[in-house]
Amino acid sequence: MNPDVTTELYPPARLAQVQEATAEAGLGALLLTPGPDLRYVTGYDAIQLERLTCLVVPGEGEPFLVVPRLELAAAQASPAGALGVEMVPWDETDDPYALVARRLPSGLAAVGLADRMWAVMALRFRDAMPGARQVPAGRVMGRLRVRKSPAEVAALREAGAAIDRVHRLVPGLLKAGRTEREVGRDIAEAIVAEGHARVDFVIVGSGPNGASPHHELSDRVIGHGEPVVVDIGGTMPSGYCSDETRNYCVGEPPADYTAYYEVLRRAQQAACEAVRPGVTPEAVDAAARDVIADAGYGEFFIHRTGHGIGLETHEDPYIVAGNTEPLRPGMAFSIEPGIYPGEHGARIEDIVVCTEDGFERMNLIDRALTIVD
Structure with a gap:
């Protein structure tokens, strides 16, 4: 450096x-x-x-x-x-x-x-x-x-841009007939090639495996018409971490998946827009959870809305019910609600930083479902 x-x-x-x-x-x-x-x-x-x-x-x-x-x-x-x-x-x-x-x-x-x-x-x-x-x-x-300096925020911004570049490559790697492990291997190589010092995790959850938030790579063959959750991250030479989840489908997605995916997009946006100084982490969690629950999917949102990030992928502050410590400028954390009915699942994750008057996203790739031919 x-x-x-x-x-x-x-x-x-x-x-x-x-x-x-x-x-x-x-x-x-x-x-x-x-x-x-x-x-x-x-x-x-x-x-x-x-x-x-x-x-x-x-x-x-x-x-x-x-x-x-x-x-x-x-x-x-x-x-x-x-x-x-x-x-x-x-x-x-x-x-x-x-x-x-x-x-x-x-x-x-x-x-x-x-x-x-x-x-x-x-x-x-x-x-x-x-x-x-x-x-x-x-x-x-x-x-x-817990409060990042401007230099730390810049390092997280650099990490976010690097993992964005990897997600832009994912549609070219996902194909029916490939296994999760094969896709994951290629993603891991791309994480390093795009500037990370090391790979911290690669989740490629196809079909029902997408309903397991921390699914490990497997030899399951990805089928046509199946949604795929891709959650990836690594550590940059600076020591600061990336973490981003996007969702893909090989061919046309199932109708029930499309329906709850749009709910998930609204929930993730609502949680991001709730971020500002003085707001509690549990209020940000509730902003996402209420959208999902009101649409009838509440039982399928089975984890907190987010976790802090910096020199560790998971650190304070945690965006979860019961955390009433107000957000302050410089706090960095994920916003990643998920819906996991069982046959498939979805999670949208961005890293955000609380600013003086709102929030800044570290991940800028479109959150829409990406259809892969």
Whole structure:
């Protein structure tokens, strides 16, 4: 990545913000192992290994990054190397958990552990600091990550454009007689070719498989006249994710499918138009759900309306009944109502960002059903 872009996405001031939030939360330290939290704070996309890599952010005092000596060069070459944070290498015969404990003040009441930390690492930290209560670091990191900066929104916009380009290729890949797995393989290749660093998921749900929201690719042969749900996403070199669902039919679709698909389009549009600062996620969910229920399909909408997205495909905020935390500018999330009667199913998904006065879509491809000859 361009160094200027990296600095905008992972600004040096972020470490100080995290430290301030750690102290405000009453935590003695945050312990961030490889994963989205570590990358958010430092830009370092560290490999998750059985050897401990951990950014230690104390409530007071200087942060430091503990790394296996064989990973030191990679850590120094990453954006973390430009932060001026001390890097503490450890050797194969060292105990890195004890090393962390020794460098922190004794008697800490509580520490925050990265939400994606391996359980075995959490247990080792518990043994090294038996008096410290362990809490999820998400209590601190969540409220920082949930509102995207302009640079983050730009990264999501780039991810949305890349996955749009893949969906434009899908009609040329879908043909009666091909299997879901064959189509999925071609889509996966296109995801990387269109700019993603890696493929996160490919769902190609034909016929009844389209009624399973998280269907895995199978060897089912796609038949003529069958609707197909295509839900795809990946991670860009920036670290930010894409996620988009569109619907296709090989030949003319069944009449009952066409009827509920138009309901679904209206529901997805209603939910998007409900997005603005101050509105609750549960109200956005209700905007989609009410349209579907009023048309008689309520029992077939079996999941929440959306999930946050950023350095993870699924993160806060969740667009679901019961979430009453008001939306604020910079929050990014999917709007993806679905209807799944059984013989087939449909879901329309866009990533949107809450703006100062409404919303912006990251995905711009037409939401109409695409008929493939």
